[in-house]
Each structure stands twice: as structure tokens, then as C-alpha cells.
Amino acid sequence: MICSGCHSQQYTGTIFCLVCGASCLPEDQRRSLRTPLRVKQASPSAVPAEAAIPVSSPGRELRATVLHNGRPVKLPLHAPVVIGRADIKRASYPDLDLTNDGGYQAGVSRQHARISNTVQETYIEDLESGNGTFVNNQQVAPGTLQRLQVGDELRIGSIVIRIEAL
Amino acid sequence: MSDVVQLTVTKARPELWISTEPQVVYLHIVAKTTLTQSPETPLNLCLALDRSSSMRGERLYQVKEAARHVVNQLGSRDAFALIAFNDRAEVIVPASTGADHTALHVAISSLEARGGTEMAQGLALGLREIERPRLAALSRLIVLTDGRTYGDEDTCIELARRAQQRGIGLTAFGVGTEWNEDLLELIAADENSRTQYITSLDAIVPVFEAEIKRLRDTIARRVELWVKTQPGVQIGSLHRVQPFIAPLVPQAMSAGHWRVLLGEWAAGSEQQCLLELILPSCSIGQQPIAKLELRYETIAGKPTQFVTNVSVDALAQEEPVLTVDPGVRHVLERVTAYRLQAQAWKAVAKGQVAEGTKTLQQAGLHLFNAGEMELAQTVHIEAMRLLHNGSASTDGRKRIKYGTRGLIAEAKANEGR
Numbered sequence: 001m002i003c004s005g006c007h008s009q010q011y012t013g014t015i016f017c018l019v020c021g022a023s024c025l026p027e028d029q030r031r032s033l034r035t036p037l038r039v040k041q042a043s044p045s046a047v048p049a050e051a052a053i054p055v056s057s058p059g060r061e062l063r064a065t066v067l068h069n070g071r072p073v074k075l076p077l078h079a080p081v082v083i084g085r086a087d088i089k090r091a092s093y094p095d096l097d098l099t100n101d102g103g104y105q106a107g108v109s110r111q112h113a114r115i116s117n118t119v120q121e122t123y124i125e126d127l128e129s130g131n132g133t134f135v136n137n138q139q140v141a142p143g144t145l146q147r148l149q150v151g152d153e154l155r156i157g158s159i160v161i162r163i164e165a166l
Numbered sequence: 167m168s169d170v171v172q173l174t175v176t177k178a179r180p181e182l183w184i185s186t187e188p189q190v191v192y193l194h195i196v197a198k199t200t201l202t203q204s205p206e207t208p209l210n211l212c213l214a215l216d217r218s219s220s221m222r223g224e225r226l227y228q229v230k231e232a233a234r235h236v237v238n239q240l241g242s243r244d245a246f247a248l249i250a251f252n253d254r255a256e257v258i259v260p261a262s263t264g265a266d267h268t269a270l271h272v273a274i275s276s277l278e279a280r281g282g283t284e285m286a287q288g289l290a291l292g293l294r295e296i297e298r299p300r301l302a303a304l305s306r307l308i309v310l311t312d313g314r315t316y317g318d319e320d321t322c323i324e325l326a327r328r329a330q331q332r333g334i335g336l337t338a339f340g341v342g343t344e345w346n347e348d349l350l351e352l353i354a355a356d357e358n359s360r361t362q363y364i365t366s367l368d369a370i371v372p373v374f375e376a377e378i379k380r381l382r383d384t385i386a387r388r389v390e391l392w393v394k395t396q397p398g399v400q401i402g403s404l405h406r407v408q409p410f411i412a413p414l415v416p417q418a419m420s421a422g423h424w425r426v427l428l429g430e431w432a433a434g435s436e437q438q439c440l441l442e443l444i445l446p447s448c449s450i451g452q453q454p455i456a457k458l459e460l461r462y463e464t465i466a467g468k469p470t471q472f473v474t475n476v477s478v479d480a481l482a483q484e485e486p487v488l489t490v491d492p493g494v495r496h497v498l499e500r501v502t503a504y505r506l507q508a509q510a511w512k513a514v515a516k517g518q519v520a521e522g523t524k525t526l527q528q529a530g531l532h533l534f535n536a537g538e539m540e541l542a543q544t545v546h547i548e549a550m551r552l553l554h555n556g557s558a559s560t561d562g563r564k565r566i567k568y569g570t571r572g573l574i575a576e577a578k579a580n581e582g583r
Contacts, residue, residue, distance in 0.1 A: 011402075011444060012189040015178060015490060015498055018403075021506045021528040025490065068534045068542070105543040107550050131550060158527070158550040 062115060062122070063165040066101050067153075073161070080116040082127070083156055084109055098159055107131040107157030113140070115148065122148045122166045131157045170200045173460050173474045178494040181486035186447045190402055193478060194494045197437040197460050201385045207465045208243035209381055210303040211236070212261065214292035215277070216311040218252040222279035225341060228367045229310060230274050232374035237270045239378050245303060247295035248273060251288030252281030261295040283313035286321035289353075293329050304430075304465070305334040306381055308374075310364075311350075312342040319349050326353035335359050335430065337377055341370060343561040347568070357429035358387070360410065363568035380432045384465055389428040391439060392459035397422060399455060402442035407497050409435050410572045411504045431462060440494075440501050448482045455479055496536055503532040504570040507545070511563065514552065523552045529570070541569040 003010050005022030014024045060077040075081050075095055084094035085103045092110035097103075109129035116123055123145035126133040133140045134155035140146045148154075154161045178192035213236065215229055233248065240246055247261035248270075259265070259273050292307045307329060315322065326336055336359040338350040347363070354361035364373050393401065393416065401424060404414045409432070416424035428437055443456060459475040506529035513522035530545035548562040558566075 010190075012183055012185055012187050013179065014190050015192065015495070016502045016532070021502050021509075021525070021532065068531050068546075102539070102543045102546060106546045131554065158546045158553070160527075 060117060060166070062163070064154075064161050064163050066098070067160040067162055069101060071101060072164075077115070077117050077122065077166070080114050082111055082114050083154075083161075084112040084127075086110075098156060101159055103157065103159065106159045108159060109157075112156050113154070116145075124148050124154065129156075171460060171462070171472065171474045172198045173458065173476045174198075175458060175476055175478050176491055176494055177478070177480060178490050178498065179486070179488060180480065180491075182445070182448050182453055182480045182482040183486055184448055184450050184482050184484055189445050189448065191443045191445055191455060191480070192494060192498060193441040193443065193456075193458075194407075194491075194497050195391070195437075195439045195441060195458060197474070199385065199431065199433070201464065202433050206241070206382065207384065208241070208245070208263075208301060208303040209378075210245040210261075210296060210299055210301050210305040211240075211378075211381075212247040212249065212292045212296040212307045214249040214251060214255075214288040214307060214309045216252070216283055216285070216288070216309075216313060217250045217277050217279050217281075218283040218313050219280050220283075220313050220342070220344065224367050225312060225370075226277065226279045228370040229341075230277055232371045233274045234271055235371055235375055236378055237267055237274070239375075239382075240265070240267070243301075243303075245299040245301055246270070247292070247298075249288055249292045249295060250277055251284065251291070252279075253284055253287075254281075255284075255287035255291040257291060257295060261298045263299060263301070283311060283315050284318055285309070285311055285315040285349075286318035286325060289322055289325040289329075293325055293334070296329075296334055297332070304381060304384055304387075306337060307334055308337045308339070308377065309353075310339040310341060311345050312340070313344050314346050315349070319346070322349060323352050326356070326359070330356040330359060333358070337362070339364050339373065340564070341367070343559075343564065347564050351567070355412075357414075357427040359429075361568075363564050365565070383433040383435075384430050385433045386431040386462040386464050387429070388471075389431050389437060389460070389462040391426040391428055391437075392419075392461060393424040393426065393441065394457040394459070395422045395424070395443065396454050396456060398446035400444040402444045404442070405440045405501045405504075406438070407440050407501065408438035408572075411501055412571065414439065438497070440497055450482055450484070452479055453482050499532045499536040500538070500570070500572070503529045503536065503538075506532065507566050507570050511567070514558070519552055519556050523549050526552065526566075529566075533570075538569075541566070544569065 001010050001012055003017035003022055005017055006020040008019040010017055016023055062075045062077050064073045082094040083096040085099050085108050086097045087110050098108045111127045112129040113124055113126050113133040125145050126140045135146050135152055148163055150163055150166055152163045174196050176194045183189055213233055242264045245261050245263045246265055248259035250256055250258050296305055296307055336354055338354045338361040340350050341364045350361040364370055401416055404416055406412045406414050414426050416426045419425050455478045457477050459473055461473050463471050506525050510522045510525040526549040530542045533542035544565050548558040551558050
């Protein structure tokens with residue numbers, strides 16, 4: 001059998017790949033960190049922040065999975081979605097709160113990143129977070145919007161979130 | 167008497183594939199015992215304590231306190247010696263039995279911190295002292311260090327091997343963040359030795375106490391696992407799981423006959439191993455896989471060897487039942503996390519930081535799945551440090567190395583007392 005994470009040849013019956021440690025069990029495939037990333041052309045996906053105007057898109061929703069614990073996330077996309085850590089004292093109430101996913105230890109800022117919609121596309125921008133926002137292992141440059149697609153893996157601090165549907 | 171030891175084997179999956187290709191079979195081996203030790207075997211103990219200048223203050227105070235606790239637990243038949251080392255080593259208390267506790271307390275109080283760390287000198291002197299009493303006792307050299315020894319690492323390893331070959335077990339404690347965990351791992355790599363990270367000063371006394379208790383509770387030694395595989399079956403890998411996770415090295419005794427040394431056995435603890443076997447092609451029907459045997463020598467009374475054995479087989483099917491036993495999966499997650507973190511540090515040492523970070527993250531994922539949340543978060547933090555700074559913190563690295571072995575939990579349990 002072939003490991004879905006590193007494509008190495010593994011013995012039939014392997015449970016965790018001996019090379020990369022990824023699970024070879026069918027029920028775990030959706031949670032694997034090592035599933036091949038969809039590498040996209042960088043040119044059209046990164047645009048200056050001011051070029052895209054967020055618009056209201058009723059009915060659209062974001063579905064994603066926090067990979068390390070498999071937590072499913074479902075949020076309406078009619079308004080921008082802020083990802084971060086809740087902190088009442090600092091009046092931080094993100095739409096996607098990563099506190100219970102180990103967000104503090106994983107270096108998630110209170111207001112870390114924002115996902116917003118234009119007419120046709122969904123974008124993510126970094127909100128000057130301490131540890132950066134990454135899409136498919138590429139850092140989102142400050143002041144730019146990075147286009148998101150289904151299958152993209154966001155890294156917020158060290159927490160990885162996979163976009164399942166937009 | 168052998169019925170007081172139970173050997174059980176659980177397969178990760180109940181059945182095999184009918185296949186012309188090789189397949190892997192995971193076996194979780196658990197040995198439990200109801201043996202208790204009586205009468206008590208005397209101990210032949212030697213403490214080799216680091217008294218370099220970095221030990222000054224609370225650290226040395228706690229270590230002296232720990233040494234006093236050890237002394238208080240000594241019986242009249244136990245032998246005890248105390249060595250202190252910095253740039254050079256000194257015999258503070260020569261090995262003797264039935265020593266006067268008050269005199270030992272005074273000797274311990276005389277320790278002062280100064281100078282650098284040269285562990286080999288401490289080990290050499292400790293080894294000399296521990297070999298002086300000619301006793302039918304359980305010999306143990308306990309080393310504690312807080313510093314990095316320079317230039318004498320190979321001598322340390324050589325001395326440890328020499329001690330272990332003569333049946334002297336070694337316990338290596340590291341305190342603080344400066345000591346060399348790779349070295350302590352190497353000197354304690356033998357089956358009758360162990361290493362532990364003492365994560366806080368409050369834990370020094372309880373960790374020493376627990377170690378003495380563990381030694382007192384030793385019920386058997388020369389514990390060996392014998393694996394007799396069917397023709398064509400290979401050993402893929404073998405790890406000890408309890409009392410702590412570590413790779414084990416099977417020695418080939420004859421074709422398909424392997425011996426694995428497991429060292430000593432403390433009452434109330436289990437011997438657990440995870441064995442991965444590679445089976446050649448498999449045809450339909452019940453397939454014999456291996457025969458496992460546990461051999462051990464009791465300590466109390468006249469040393470006698472006992473043997474317990476179990477045969478492992480499985481049914482090969484066209485469409486086998488694929489459910490993975492949750493208990494075996496839990497063990498496999500932890501062993502995989504241990505293996506991945508070791509792999510990550512190796513990659514980082516070679517300068518492959520990105521690869522190391524990814525592997526460490528994968529280790530973190532397995533720890534989350536195994537329910538080791540705190541350790542998983544430490545792994546996350548260090549993976550992030552690696553990503554941003556190209557290196558992990560010395561404390562984090564130690565916590566991960568020792569935490570994945572399962573030895574931090576033990577320290578924490580003691581801290582809580």
C-alpha cells in the first residue's frame with residue numbers, strides 16, 4: 001500500500017506510516033496533516049487588500065476542520081469571519097474562537113486573521129498577528145488578501161484548519 | 167510459581183489478509199505479576215551528585231534533602247556510598263553497610279557548590295565504590311547532574327557500559343535545562359538502567375524517594391522476552407511501552423529465535439511491549455505467527471528461572487475484519503509520537519528544519535489523539551519555535567523527549583504528592 005501522506009511504499013496492514021507517521025486507516029484520512037496540499041499558482045490569488053471590497057453574500061457558509069482534534073467548524077459567510085482567541089478583558093470576540101483548540105499555547109493572536117467574501121471569491125487576510133497566517137504553507141503577506149479555495153490548509157499560529165466547503 | 171505471571175498478547179486487528187504481498191501485524195504484549203518481594207533484598211547504592219557552581223542555592227539544598235531521605239530509608243544490610251563531582255570527583259562517604267545515619271547526614275551537609283562539571287570522574291569513582299562491598303544485593307548507581315559535561319562524553323558512556331555489564335544498574339537524573347539529554351539517554355540505554363527529567367526543584371526529593379521505592383520493590387531480574395517466529399516472519403520493530411517507551415534490540419539466538427532483554431521488574435508494574443511482525447504471503451485459514459516466552463529470575467530466596475509462554479495465530483480471510491483494537495491503537499499512537507519526535511530532532515540536527523517541524527507537528531497530532539493534551543501543546547509550541555527561530559527551547563526539547571517516553575508523567579505524579 002502507498003502512504004497518502006508521503007507516498008512511500010508501506011506493508012499491507014500498516015496503521016501509521018513508518019516514514020512520516022501519517023495514519024493509513026481509511027477513517028483517519030480526512031484528519032491527516034500530510035494529505036498532499038493543493039498547490040496553486042500564486043499570481044492571481046494574492047491581491048492588494050484595497051482592491052477587493054468585501055460584500056454581503058447571504059446563504060454562503062464556511063465549513064472547515066481543525067485538524068489536530070478533528071473539530072468541525074461551520075460559520076455563515078454573510079459577513080467577514082474573524083479567527084482568533086476570545087478575551088473578554090480585551091474585548092476580543094472572534095467569530096471562530098480557537099481558545100479551546102489550544103489556541104493560546106499554539107500562538108494564536110486574539111484577532112489573528114479575517115476571512116471575507118467578494119462577489120465570487122473568498123479571501124483571507126492576516127490581522128498583524130504575532131505568528132503569521134499561512135495558506136498551504138505560504139505566508140499571507142501583510143496588507144494582502146489571499147484567495148481561498150476548498151482543500152486549502154490555513155495555519156493560524158500552529159493550528160491547522162482545512163477548508164472543506166465555501 | 168509461574169502462574170503468578172500472566173502473559174497476554176493482543177493483535178491490533180483480529181484477522182489477516184489472504185495476500186501474496188507481505189503484511190504487518192502489530193502485537194501488544196502485556197506481562198502482569200502478582201509476585202511480591204519477601205524477604206527484602208539489600209540494596210547496594212551509590213549516589214554520584216553534581217556539585218558544580220550551577221547547583222548553588224535551592225537546587226543543591228533539595229538534592230541534599232533528597233540524599234538525607236535516601237539515607238533515612240537505608241536498613242542495616244544496605245550498602246551506601248556518596249560521591250560528589252565538579253571538575254574532579256571526591257568520595258564523601260565510602261561504601262559501607264550499617265552506616266550511622268547521623269554521620270551520613272553530617273557528610274551530606276558538608277557538600278558545597280563550586281567549579282564546573284566533569285561527569286566521567288564522578289561515574290568512575292562511583293563505579294569503584296559500588297564494587298567494593300561484596301554483597302548479594304541489588305546494585306545501583308544514581309547520578310544527578312544539572313550541567314553539560316564537555317569532552318568526556320565517550321568516557322561516560324564507556325563507564326556506564328562497564329557498570330551495566332557487571333550487573334550494576336544506572337539511574338541518571340537531569341535537573342534544570344542545561345544538561346545533555348542525549349548523553350543521559352545513551353548512558354541509560356541499557357535494559358537495567360533509566361533516565362528521568364526532574365522538571366522542578368520540588369520534585370527532586372519525591373523522585374529520589376520513588377526511585378528507592380522502585381528498587382526496593384524489584385521482584386525479578388534478568389527479565390527476557392523470547393520471540394520464536396514462524397519461517398519467513400520478520401521482526402519489523404520492537405518497543406518497550408511500560409514502564410517507559412524505548413526501542414528494544416532483539417538479539418538473534420538462532421534462525422527465527424530472538425531474545426530481548428528487559429532488565430528488572432518492580433512489583434505492581436507491568437512489562438509491556440509493542441512488536442511489529444512482517445508476515446510473508448498468507449493463504450486462507452488459521453496461520454501460526456509466533457510463540458512468545460517470558461523468562462525471569464526471582465530475587466527473593468534462591469535465584470530460579472521461570473518461563474511463561476503464549477502462542478499467537480490468526481485467521482486469514484479474503485475480506486478480513488479490519489477494526490483496530492482501541493487499546494493497541496492507543497499504544498501505537500504513543501509509540502509513533504515517541505518515534506516521530508526522535509526523528510524530528512535528528513532532522514533538525516542535520517539542518518533540515520522544515521522537515522523536523524513537520525515531523526514534530528505529526529508527533530503532536532498523535533499525542534492529541536492519545537489524549538496527551540499538555541504534551542501535545544508543548545510539541546505545538548516547540549514546532550512553532552522551530553518554524554520561526556530554526557531551533558527549539560532546551561527545556562521544551564527535554565520535556566518532549568522525556569514526556570513521550572512517559573517519564574514526565576511519573577515525575578508529575580510525584581510532584582502532586
